[in-house]
């Protein structure tokens with residue numbers, strides 16, 4: 013006991029000393045984080061702005077359900093985990109086509125039951141396929157099963173000109189979800205900050221649909237803060253539009269002239285609210301933040317394929333962040349010297 017205590021003191025003294033020279037390690041160690049599961053790189057689409065280089069040419073592989081549940085359990089009680097899980101891809105709904113059975117509902121239920129919030133991102137391409145019936149049913153079943161989690165589980169749809177058929181697909185999804193009886197489904201509509209007109213046009217299209225009745229409303233988060241929403245059909249669906257996303261030049265978006273260039277992309281891993289994104293992917297990596305530039309990352313897989321404990325992953329991410337900071341300082345020093 014005494015030995016452990018003194019070892020942890022020595023570790024703290026060492027970390028604090030190194031943080032004075034390389035502060036980025038302390039940022040990674042001490043800040044709150046959200047966990048993202050990039051469950052696959054396969055996707056129906058091949059969007060020009062895709063920072064994941066996803067598409068139908070990528071392997072039809074999914075992060076194993078057991079691995080995702082393992083990390084949900086590992087972080088659920090960590091005081092630094094900000095209680096937000098993001099389920100994304102590629103297109104996670106492709107699991108209904110060639111992934112494990114019940115992959116999405118099983119993972120969503122496990123995450124919701126951990127007490128955290130769940131944000132599932134989808135491009136909606138499935139709404140034009142025979143998968144639509146089952147996916148809509150699963151969303152409605154989950155909404156009915158977890159009524160207390162109305163502000164903790166949301167579906168995110170992209171409203172922009174990059175995703176093919178985004179307006180038509182999202183319209184159809186909202187129409188279907190709005191038929192939900194005895195359940196409420198929170199839908200985040202996400203748009204880019206230079207396409208606010210696209211969002212306005214989409215909301216106007218919904219408002220003009222005689223089958224949908226839209227009224228402004230407010231829902232409370234568990235922390236007591238209110239979220240302004242648009243209630244559709246007596247609150248069967250609650251829409252939360254935002255058009256503040258920025259396009260940055262990662263993945264295929266590097267080819268777009270309006271994509272924002274980030275000078276040190278590897279350090280832009282913090283969100284506006286001061287949390288860090290920790291993203292697991294199907295290739296076996298855990299990466300901090302956006303998928304561009306040199307990565308601050310490590311692996312979640314042991315050589316035998318089993319998942320590594322999260323505490324070891326975090327230690328490696330801190331090391332990787334410190335290494336990148338040293339490297340970046342050397343590059344900056346060289347630039348100054350050459351000038």
Ligand code: SF4
Pocket residue numbers: 055056057058059061062063064065066067101102103135175
């Ligand atoms: S941006 Fe989304 S929808 Fe488009 S290719 Fe990438 S994962 Fe698929």
